[in-house]
Amino acid sequence: MKKENELIKKHYYKQLIMNKETNPISILAEAMLDETQKEEGGNECFIRFAQGEVYYHHKDYESAIFKWEKVENEFVPWAKKNIADSYYELGYLVKAEEEYLAIHTDNVTLASEVQLQLFSLYMEQSQLEQAAEVIKQVVALNPDYLTVTEIARTFFEEHRDWDSAIELAIQEAIRTESMDWFNIVSDYIDKGLTKAIEPNYFTKLLQTLFLVDIEKFEKISVAFWKSYQHGEYYFSWLTEFNQLLSEMSFQDISLQELSKVYEETYSDLISEGTYLIEDISSIVSTILTNWLKITKKSQALLPATAVLSWNQIISEGIEGSVVKEAEAIWAHASKTPTDGFLPSIDVFNSIVKWANEHGIQIGERVPWMVEHVMDLEMNHVMIAGEHTEGKSQLLRNVLGQEDINEAKTILYRYGSDSMYSEILESGDWLPLDDDWIEQSLSRKLVAHSVPSSFLKNNNLEILTTKSIDEMETYVNIADRILYVIDINTLSFESDLLLLEKIQRNDPTIAIDFIVTKMNTIYTEQEVERIVTQLEERIKDSFPLSQMFDLKDGLHVCLKQLSKNKERTGERNQKILKISKRAIELLLEKRVKREKQLLEEITWNEEAILKLTGANNQLSDIEKEKIQHIKESYEVIMKEMKDELKVRIPKTLQACSRFVNESSNFKQIHIELNRKMNEEIQQYLQQTFVPKFANSLQQWLEIGNVEFIQSQAYLKDMTDGFNRLYQNDHFKFQGDFRILDDWYRDIDRMNYGVHVENMNILLRVTPSQLLLKSSGKLFGVLPSNKSMVEKMYKKFIENEDYKQVTDSIISQYMLQFDLFGKALERDMKMFFSSPFRQLNEAIIEAESAINHYTEELNILRANPKKYNDPLTLFKTRIYQLELVAQASGNNWSESYVTQ
Known part of the structure; x- marks a missing residue:
């Protein structure tokens, strides 16, 4: 290697002059003279090669070229390279390029030097394509040589050749496993330079990084994920990355930042009603499996409930072992605080947004009901039952007024003035005239603002329902139900069955009973017997319920409500139930729309x-x-x-x-x-x-x-x-x-x-000419006037005048x-x-x-386009129910799994 360094620097001549202080030219000249006088010789080429180096350093390039052209030993490739260097220094760039390109060698170092020189030559001539090609060849040939990779990266970045820069960084990161190169890749991702490249291009990089540094693997994976999000290759990324992650082993490894991205992605895929289930099913099942896989078990409630909800509603793609693991996590999850109304409101708003985008009104005052439930300061009591007189009397006792309408579903609320308003299907309020009862018998829900201190002081709203159907419609907004039973009416079994169904669906709602004995037809002993039987029947189905008399029933009920000031979990449940009802209405509307x-x-x-x-x-x-x-x-x-x-x-x-x-x-x-x-x-x-x-x-x-x-x-x-x-x-x-x-x-x-006026007799015709001539001829003779008169009359009387x-x-x-x-x-x-x-x-x-x-063809041809988003909304709701149950909101399993 030392020898190659001397050849690169053109310092081989120093070996021959042995550091003598005499002029190298003189020393080498004497050495050449000595060599030529020897009989055997053999070192002339080495001396000539050294002489070329000395001339080169003295900028006598022509002499250097002359000497190097005479070299015929193993230094020939180096001599040719030096000759090209000399032409380069002389400014003969075309000739230099020819010389460089003519060099063929197996010496990697020499080949690298030749390519680097060509790179410099092309750069000087602004031949960027050729320069890029050459620097790539150097990197491919000898990436460890000097700073060739840094030179290449600088070149690519300066000339914005990002594809080449990214390729270089990836290859070097994989080859060297150096964090410096991984950081460079990460920087390219953050700048958005990689989002137009297919994700499988980076698979090997991620595999390598996973083995080298798991934390860096997580950060770069998240960076890739966010760069691809909602772009051309988003689904390709989800498929490729999750396939990669499925093949990796995670033992005692928790990737919380990546877990958060999984949570956001899952929510994005199922929340907006954008995708069909068949389009995302395989991706989502893999996402959920990997999400659970990378999350610390003590913090895996969300992925676990996501797995369970997807498996319950969609039932596609998730392996049984993963479902069992999720069930175990959910069953042993510790109580955790919830995010208030936010998740429930998010899913409801997504449903409303989707409906609006499809030009559909949900109806049944659903938005109003959600807004109503969100008012945590207000107590909501529903008074129901077939005994209208009993309900009316109860309201008279607490409101202090006589005008109680027994035939309407009415929401009584505090107001400084007495006023009626209709709550429309949209949830808007429409003021009503005093004669609204006679004018609008079809109105379904009327709000009556009452200046009642009882309502005001107790933060109370009372909803009275005119029928069992109305009771079912609005039960989700009630914190408590007061059911009025008349002692004279023994046919209340069907009502109790309905109340049992309501309590199964919503275990958080309390149901109490008021028994009225107004105008009873029974004796005191019979009344006592009936009440006892009724109490036993109620205790069987509603063990937590109480029975009150008409006088103090509502007051006792309010005391029970005041004991439970923290009702966020209960109200969350109601919002989710209202959301489920909204989905049912939308599904009904599709059938109705087709009809x-x-x-x-x-x-x-x-x-x-x-x-x-x-x-x-x-x-x-x-x-x-x-x-x-x-x-x-x-x-x-x-x-x-x-x-x-x-x-x-x-x-x-x-x-x-x-x-x-x-x-x-x-x-x-x-x-x-x-x-x-x-x-x-x-x-x-x-x-x-x-x-x-x-x-x-x-x-x-x-x-x-x-x-x-x-x-x-x-x-x-x-x-x-x-x-x-x-x-x-x-x-x-x-x-x-x-x-x-x-x-x-x-x-x-x-x-x-x-x-x-017509030319009747003045026209020139033969008969008229004769008649005119005769008149002039005979007119001078008085004896002939009679004859002319007869001629004229005969003419006039006999003419047909057709023309x-x-x-x-x-x-x-x-x-x-x-x-x-x-x-x-x-x-x-x-x-x-x-x-x-x-x-x-x-x-x-x-x-x-x-x-x-x-529209009908579209509706029939692709019912999934309408039904699938609603099914995915149901999946979200089911997950929130599971999370709430695990979070200690006392939601019974019978409710969650129905």
């Missing part, structure tokens, strides 16, 4: 059938009304046109009367044309329009009747569908503005249509024809709103069916 979805789908399907039928029927009515309106209008239009076709020619032919012998035959055609137009206008205005205006008014009345009939049908349809929808969802209304428009348009057409008539009809009837063509469109506009509402309702119903069907 509700089916009903919604069926209802909407039926609605679509009715809406479609109504749409079709309305379409038929629309067609019928359109046909009737159009046909009646077309009849009038035909009559009008037929009238014009007959009367216009006759009117024009009658104009022959305006021709006589005194007429100016030179201008007669102009005068006649004017007269004919005047006659046409006079006929239209005075005869035609009045006649057909009346017909059109009658047609409008027909339309009005049709619209009214249609609206009556729409009104019936509106009422029918609103009854179906149970609200004013529809308002089918025809558009009567159409009728108003028709009235306006008919008036405008009747009196606003104007026919332009003129058609033109007038075309002009006058154009607006009426356009109006007629728009009738179908107008009628459709009248019905457009009802059709739109029907179509929108059909689309809405179809959308509702799709929505409800999808």
Whole structure:
């Protein structure tokens, strides 16, 4: 090794000069001269190698290279390395790299030096990838060489190559078992650099650390755990680590910090209603097994109860031997203080949160009941029993007021003023008017604030129940039950059976009895016998119960309550029971929701059938009304046109009367044309329009009747569908503005249509030309005027005027024809709103069916998504019950294991 150190430092030449003070160059030159004069020789290469070293130290790199190139003995690899070093010093980095890469040697030290030189060369050239590759090779080849691992770590960290830095630290920690490297790994974990790496990458590291330092193993395991928590590899970590821990032996070893992480993880997996049981079952069973394994037995109540609760509710994955160990720990657990309401409230809040996230209201005033129970300063007494008069009299005695309602479940509480409020399903309070009894017979729970000093001084709230069912609903908020029995009623056996069930479910609740003898029908001896029998029956089932008379029953009861001021454990039990009831309600709601979805789908399907039928029927009515309106209008239009076709020619032919012998035959055609137009206008205005205006008014009345009939049908349809929808969802209304428009348009057409003057006799036709010429020719001869007159009259009277008539009809009837063509469109506009509402309702119903069907399919396809979280909540509750029992809260085993 000494020789290699000299070669590395290029101090081999010192062996040849033997520490002489003379210049090494001179000494080596003389040695070479001596060697060349020897016959055998053989040491020239060593001397040349040494001369190269001396030249190198004197920065004569070219001479050094020259000498080293002549070396041909075992120093050749070192000479090549030194030549590369010389090129490096000269700044010929490319050449130096070539020389380094050309060196092949089995000498680990030389190979390490070559790689380190390459590393420096690449760093100088900022070739980081090559530098990283080289330093990794050095570490892999010779990790103990000098400070190569520190150099590598520094390089990786400076250039943020965390994958390589982590790999290096893990390899060195495993190889060296040095706490320094384990600490470096721990630092990387704390910085979050490892959470993107699959957990099995660290298995060997943890195995090594477990054998080296158990405390450090615990700290790094916890660090890994927290870094992976809720990340991509969280479940992989839980699986990998717990498999690893299952293979390890723990004898007299307690890992309390890791145990706390197990507790938090178990709670996280089962508390939020996030996971399905099948997804976490294998992981949880392993977690619970290992949690119990690493926890000191005297402190293992939590893992033991977790094992027992999981085994009881889920019954999957935990070996029988582990369950037996947990049972033994639980059975011999010493009494330990509890965390007050916190665990119970946590599980209840988790249930409420899960329900809210799923849009479900638990109902039954559950949140209010929990809040009610948490008030440790308040005493809660329930007065029950079928004898309402006895209950009322008892309340009159203590409250000092007469208005006691016997038919309601009422919570009496202190208040400065008398006031009634309803406690809603949500737990909110709604003030009630004085007449609430008459207005709301269906109200289930009413709070009556009473200015009673008895309630105030005793911190007392009294709940009176109107029925056995109500008693079962609210029994979990009572510290004590006073059950009133009437001596005249002997059929109280069923009530006692119910009370036995209540006491089995909640052994902490005290049940006492008040026997009333009001208006008794029995003799004194019979009363005494009945009371004695009743006492014996009660003592059999309720050995701790007492029997009081009506006068002082509540006062004695309060004295019993005041003896037990520390009631946190009892109230914890009540919160857990209320939580269990909340789970039952949520499970019931799932069944109810499925039924509700089916009903919604069926209802909407039926609605679509009715809406479609109504749409079709309305379409038929629309067609019928359109046909009737159009046909009646077309009849009038035909009559009008037929009238014009007959009367216009006759009117024009009658104009022959305006021709006589005194007429100016030179201008007669102009005068006649004017007269004919005047006659046409006079006929239209005075005869035609009045006649057909009346017909059109009658047609409008027909339309009005049709619209009214249609609206009556729409009104019936509106009422029918609103009854179906149970609200004013529809308002089918025809558009009567159409009728108003028709009235306006008919008036405008009747009196606003104007026919332009026509060229009747001024048109250029052969006959007219002849007639005009004849007039001009014969008009100057008086004896011929009679003949011209006859010719004109004959022409006028014999002309058919078809072209003129058609033109007038075309002009006058154009607006009426356009109006007629728009009738179908107008009628459709009248019905457009009802059709739109029907179509929108059909689309809405179809959308509702799709929505409800999808929800129903999801509900049916994966019932575990709903049921599993509730089952896991039950597991938490069961564990808390076991913990409470072991903590000395006097919860009987019959209650805990039911």
